Amino acid sequence: MTINAATADATSRPAPYLSINNVEVIYDHVILVLKGVSLEVPQGSIVALLGANGAGKSTTLKSISNLLRAERGDVTKGSIEFKGARVDQMTPNELVKRGVIQVMEGRHCFGHLTIEENLLTGAYTRSISRAELKDNLEKVYHYFPRLKTRRTSQAGYTSGGEQQMCAIGRALMAKPEMILLDEPSMGLAPQIVEEIFEIVKDLNSKERVSFLLAEQNTMVALRYADFGYIMENGRIVMEGAAKDLATNEDVKEFYLGLSGEGRKSFREVKHYRRRKRWLS
Amino acid sequence: MSFFFEVLIGGLLSGVLYALVALGFVLIYKASGVFNFAQGAMVFFAALTFVGFQQVLPGWTGLEAGGRAVFWLAFVLALASMVVLGILTEKVVLRPLVNQPHITLFMATIGLTFLVEGIAQAIWGANVHGLDLGIADEPIEWVMDSADIIVSKFDVFAATLAGVLVASLALFFQYTKVGRALRAVADDHQAALSIGIPLQHIWAIVWAVAGFVALVAGLIWGARSGVQFALTFTALKALPVLILGGFTSVPGAIVGGLIIGASEKLAEVYVGPMVGGGIEGWFPYVLALGFLLVRPEGLFGERHIDRV
C-alpha cells in the first residue's frame, strides 16, 4: 500500500541526516507501543508525521530525543542515527548540544518561571555572551510579539496559546539544527497556526533547520512539509512526498475531511464513520 | 522588660540556626521539587565526618591535634565527602527516579536517610563527640554589663554565617543561569530534560551545595550540643520554619527562622508555665499552621498554580 512516490528522486535525495531504523518501544516493560518504525529526515527538510490519536507519534519523537526513559519507556529494538552517529544512548543534554531539540506536546512550560526566564533557560546548553543572548531573545520576541507583552508573567498564568508559543520560543533559544515539533498547532488560533508554520518555513529556508513534526492538522502540515509519514497503531503505514499524500484519496477522506465533492460541512457528517485500517 | 528582650534575642538567634538547616531543604526542594527527608541525616553525617577526620588526621599526618591545620584539612575532607555523597545520591537514587511523583522521591530520600545514618556510624562509630569551633558559647560581656541581657558570642557568629549563606544563595538562584535552570527543573523534570538541561549535573551540584550547607549546620549544631545521632533531629526544628517561610524561598527560610525562633521561646516562657510547659515541641507547628491558613504557600513561597 506504500506509495513510493519518492522513488523518482530517490537518488537525488541527500544522505540520511536523521534516520530511525526499525524502532520498537515498550512502556512499563509490558505495553508495546511502537512496533518497528523506520523513517528518515533528510537535512534541511520538513517531514510531517501524521496519524490518529495514540498512533505513536509522540512516542516516536521521544524515542529520538531520549525522553522516553523519564516515562519508563524503553527502546528495545532498532537504532537511531543522527548525522551518521548512533544517538540512542545519548542523554537529552548531549542531543541538544548536537542540535536536536524537542518541543513537547502539551506545552510543558516552567510554570513558576516568567515567560522571559522560560526563554532564557532554553539557551542553557549554549555558552554565549549576554549580548548574543539578548539578540536571540529579541528574535524570539520578533516571531512571537505576544510573548513580549507577557514577558514578566509567570508562565503558569498565561493562556494556553501563549504557553505554546513560549515552548516553541524556548526551543528556538537553543539554536537547534533539528527540531522535533510535537503538535505545534494544538490550541492555537488559526492565524497563529499559520504564523507558526510560516516561522517553521522561515527557519527551514533561512537557517536550514530541519523539522520532524507530529501533527493532527494534516491540512496545514502537508502544505508546509516536504515529505510525510502516516502512522497507525505503532507502525508506519504510508509514506510519500507531501503533495502526493495530499492528493491521495484515502488521506483526503480520512485525514483531510475531503470527500469527492470537496469539504463537507461538519454539520452534515451524519454517521460515525469507520476508518479504513491499513494494518491490524 | 530586659528579660523579655533576652528571650526575644535568644529566640531570634536560635531561629537563625533553624534557618540554616531549613536552607538545605529549600535548596533541594527548589532545584528538584524533592522534599529531602535526609537533610537531618546529612547534617549528622557531615558533622560526624568532620569530627572523625579531626581525630584521625593527627595520627595519619603527624599534624598537631586540635590545631588549625587539622581543622581546615578536616573541613576540606568533610566537604569532599559531602560532595561525593551528593554525586552518589544523584547517580544511584535520583537518576533512576526522574519524573516520578514527588511522594516517591520523598520516600527515596527516607531510604537515603537510613543509608546515610548507617554509613556514618559504620565508618565513624556511634560514640558521641564534642566539637569546638574556637568560639565560646558565652555571653558577650559588654552587652551583659550594659543591658544585663545575654547575647551569646557563638550565636552571633552563627547568625552572621547563616545570613551570609542565605544572601549568597538567594542571589545565586535569582540571577544566574544555573539558578534559573534549577528552578526550571523543579517545575517540570521532563521539560527541563527536553531543552537540554543536564539534570544529572544540576542535581549533583545542588546536592553538593546542600551537603555544604549541611556541613556548616552540622558544625554549628555540633558545637552547640555535641556531635551525636540527635543531630538528625535538627531537621524537625527546620520543618515549621520551612512551611512558614515557604519551601521554595531562600529568604523565607531566614524570616521563617526568626519568627519561629522568637515566638517559640516567648511562648515557652510566657505561655508554657500556664499549661505545664514543654510546648516548644508543637507550638512552632501550630503557629506555622496559623500562618498557612492565611497564606497557604508560606510567607515567601511560590504560589501553587492551579488553573483550569
Place this chain on the structure above:
Amino acid sequence: QEQFIGLPSYRVGPFGSNGASLYGGWIDYMMMVNERDGGVNGVKLSWEECETEYNNARGVECYERLKNKGPTGNSTFQPLSTGITYSVLEKVAQDKIPMVTIGYGRTDAADGRVFPWVFPMISTYWTQASAIVNYIGQKEGGMAKLKGKKIGLLYHDSAYGKESHAIMDKLAEKHGFELTKVAVANPGNEQQAQWLQIRQLKPDYVVLWGWGVMNATALRTAAKTGYPREKVVGVWWSGSEEDTIPAGDAAKGYTAAGFNVAGTNYPVVQDIQKLVYAKNKGNMEDKSRVGSVLYNRGVVHGIITVEAIRKAQEKFGKGKPMTGEQMRWGFENLHIDNKRLAELGAAGFMPDLNITCADHEGAGKLKFQQWDGAKWTVVTDWIEGDRQLVRGMIEESAMAYAKEKGITPRDCTKEM
C-alpha cells in the same frame, strides 16, 4: 552446658551510643567470667543480641524472639528502656522470665508481692529523687537548711521525666523547699527558653532529669546563660561520658548521681582488660570507653546476672543451666554484701544489695560524681534515699495496680 541470656540491646538510633557502652560492659563481663572461671560452675554463659533501637514494638519482637533460645530459654530480660519494660510487663509473668530493670522501669514494681517477676534493682527513680535531695541537703549542711531554698527540676517531657513529679512534690512539701518544674520537649536539643527561665528564677540547684541529647544541651545552655554547673545535679541517666563529652568545657564542675561509679581501677574492670581486651576480644569498638559510667553500669548488669545464676544454682543444682523460673528465685534471693563485692573485685563499685520477696529494689544508695573536664570523680560516699517515704508510695501504687488487675499479692512470710 550453657546458660543463655538474651540481650535486647540498641546500638543505633538516638541512644545507640548509650546502649553500646552499657551492653558492651555487660558482654565483656560475661566474656571475662567465661575466660576466667569457665562460666558459672562450669556452665558457660552464652548470649545473643537483638537490636531494639529503643523502640517498644521492636523490643517486644526481641523479647519473643529471644524467649525460647538456648537450652533453657531466655533466663532474664533487661531491655534498658522503660517503654519496653512496660510493653512486656505482663508477658514476663506469663512466660516466667524474670525482668531486671536496673535504675529504670516501673518504680512500683519494687513491691515484689505484686510484681514477682520484675526487679527494679539497686534503686528506683523515686529513691533516686530522694537521694538527690538528700545530697543537696548534705551539701547545704543539713536537711533543715533546705527550707526556703529553690530547686529547679529540668525534666524530659515524657513519661520518664514525669516519673519525678510525684516524689519531688512530696519531698518539697516535706523539706520545705520551693520546687519549680521546667519541661523540655523531646528531643531537647534546644533549651534557650528553659534556661532563661531558670536564670530568671535563680534557683539554688537545678536537678537535671534528662536522657540523650537533652543532657549535653542542658549543660551547654547552662554555660551560655551563666548558670554555675556546680549547682546542676543530674540523675544517673544524665551522668555519663555520653552526656559530658559532647558538652565540652561546659560540663566542667557538673555533678550527677550514679549507682555505680566510673573508672578502670577496680579489679573487676582490670580483669576484663587483662583477660578480654589483652586477647583482642572485647566488645567495645572504642577501648578508651572501657571504664566509663555506662560501661561500668553494664558490668553491674553482668555482676547481678551472674550472681543470680550462681545463687539459683546453689538451690537448683550446680553446673546446670537455670530456667527462668529458677533464675527468678536467684534474683529474689540475691544478697551481695560488701564482702562478696570485694571478692568480685567491685568494692565501692556498686552498692551492696539485698533483694527480698517484698523488696525488689534492694539497695537504694547512690554515689555522686563530678566531671572535671576529662573524667568523673566520686565526690560522696553512698547516700541513701528516703526509703521509708518511697516505700510507702511504692506500696500504695502497687496495691492500686493489684486491685485494677485483680492480682492477689503474695504473702512474703510464706515464701522460702
Place this chain on the structure above:
Amino acid sequence: MMMNDMPQQAAGQAGGRRIGDVILDLQGISLSFGGVKALTNISFDVREHEIRSIIGPNGAGKSSMLNVMNGVYHPQEGKILFRGEQRQKMEPHMAAKQGIARTFQNIALFKGMSVLDNIMTGRNLKMRCNLFHHALFWGAAQREEIEHRRKVEEVIDFLEIQSIRKTPVGRLPYGLQKRVELGRALAADPSLLLLDEPMAGMNVEEKQDMCRFILDVNDQFGTTIVLIEHDMGVVMDISDRVVVLDYGKKIGDGPPDEVKNNPDVIAAYLGTAH
C-alpha cells in the same frame, strides 16, 4: 438513538431543535488578575438549546469567560443571571448542582482512575447514599451503583469508548481523553454544557466524530452548549451564534456568517488565510 430514557430532558424531542429563552445572561463582566485585565465589560447571553461559540485569539479571555460562567473565577464587576436568577458569589459545585457541566482546555481528568470511574464521578451529584451505605456496599448502595452504572454505560456507548472502560485514563492518547472528559460532563445530565477546545489535537476524522457527538447531545437532549474552538470550520459549521473576544473585549457577536465577515474579527483573529 441511545440514552432515550433520560427523563428530565423533555425538550428537543424528535430532533426538532428550537432555540428557547435566554438561559444564561452575562452583563458587564470584568475580571482582572493583578494587573492583567482578562475580561473588560463583556455582555452577552446564551439561549436555551443553542450552540454558542466563543472565539478569539490566544489569551483573549475565552477560558476565563467559561470559568466565570461556572464559578471558578469570580468577576470583579458585572452580573450573571442563570435562568433569570442573579447569582451571588457562586462556587463551582453549586453551578454543577444547577446543571452546568464542562470540559477543560488542559484535560482535567482524574489521572489515577479508570475511564469508567471518571465518568461515574460525573453522576456524583445524583447519588443519594452516604458513607455508611458505601462501606457496607449492600442493598441501597449497590442498587444505586448499578442504576448509575447503567446510565454511565449509555454514555460510554454513545461515545463509543466501550473498549477502554477499565483503562486508567492517564495511559490514553490525548483524543480519547478528550472524549472521556466529554463523557464525564454528559453523565451529569447537564442543561448547560461548557466545552473548552474539545477538538484541539484531533485530526479531521476525529473532529467529525466529536462534532457529531456535540450535535447529537444538542439535538436529542436539547442541551445548551457553549463552545470554545479554534477550528473555524467547526465553529462556523455548527454554531448558532458566535461571540468574538479580543484581549478581554468583545469585538463581535452574531450568527456565524455575520461574524465571519466582520472586519474587526478578520483583523484580530481570522487573518486573511481563511
Place this chain on the structure above:
Amino acid sequence: MLYREAGQFKASYQEDQQIFPIRQDRIGFAAILVFFFGVVPLVANQYWLQAILIPVLIFSLAAIGLNILTGYAGQLSLGSAAFMAVGAFGAYNFMLRIDGMPFLVGIVLGGLCAAAVGVAFGLPSLRIKGFYLAVATLAAQFFIVWALVKFPWFSNHASSGVITAQRVEILGYAFDSPVSKYLLTLAVVAVLALLAKNLVRSTTGRSWMAVRDMDVAAEVIGIRPMHAKLTAFAVSSFYCGVAGALYAYTYLGTVEPEGFSLDLSFKILFMIIIGGVGSIMGSFFGAAFIVLMPIFLNVVMHSVFGGAMPAGMGSNLELIIFGGLIIFFLIVEPHGLARLWQLGKEKLRLWPFPH
C-alpha cells in the same frame, strides 16, 4: 496458562463490580483467608503470632487508614501515630470509665474519638496542600502526644503516663492467649479492610480520588472538596484509631503516649509508599515489609556473621541494607509492591508470550 480470564463473561453489572472479578483471584483470596483464619492458628508458634502477625495486622490497618487519606484522597499526613494514640487512649478511657463497656464497642468509640480529632486537624486541609499540609499535620502529631502526656486524666493519673489495657473479653470469652488475640485482631482487620475496599470503590472513594487527582475539576463536577477531604480525614483517623486501640489491647498491653511518636507515623507512611499508594492490598504488603524486613535482616546478620563482626557494625549494616532496599524497590517499581504484584499478574496473563 492457568491464569486466564478467557471465557469468564460478566452478565450483569453486579458481577462486574465484584472486588475480584477474575475467578482465579477469588479462589486465591479464599485460600488466603482460609490459610490465615484456619491454618495459621494451628501451626504458628507464639513468636510468630505475638511478635510478627499481630503487629503486621495492626499496622496494616493503620496503613489502610493512612492510605485512605493519602493514597485515595491525596492528603499527605505525618500524624497517623497520634491518631492511633487517640484511639488507644480513647478506648482505654471508655472501658475504664463506663462499667460493662463491651470491648468491640470500646474500640469503635476509641476510633470515633480519633475520627473527631482527625476532622479537627483536617480542617486546614481545605486551604493547605501537599507538603505544607504534611508538615502541618505534624502539629497534630506533637500536640496530641503532648496533651496525652500533660493531662494525667487521660492515663487515669498513672504517675508515668502509661496505661495498662484492660482484659479483652467478648461475651464472657477472655482473649488471653496469643492465638485468640491473633484471631480477634485478624477478624477486626479483615472486616475493616473489606469495608475500606467497599468505600474506595464506591462514590465516596471516587470523590476522594477525584479530589486527589484534581480538586478544581472535582469541584466543577459537583464534588464538594470540603466534604470529601473531611470524610477522608474522619475515616482515615477512625482506622488509625482502631489500629491504635488494637495496638494497646491485643499487641502491647501497656502503652505510653511517646510510643506513638513521629517515628511511628513515618513508619506507617513508609508502609503505604512501599506497599503502594492508593491500594488496600498494598497496605498489607507494606506493613509486612516494614515490620518484617528489619527483623529479617537482624536475624540474617546474626546467623551469617554471628560474633565475627563488631557489635555495632551489624546494626549499622542493617540500617544500610534496609535503606538500600527501600531505594531499590522504589526504582524497580515506584508505585509500590501492589503494582509489582499487578504487573506480575499481567505478565502471568500473557505468559508465555512477552507482550
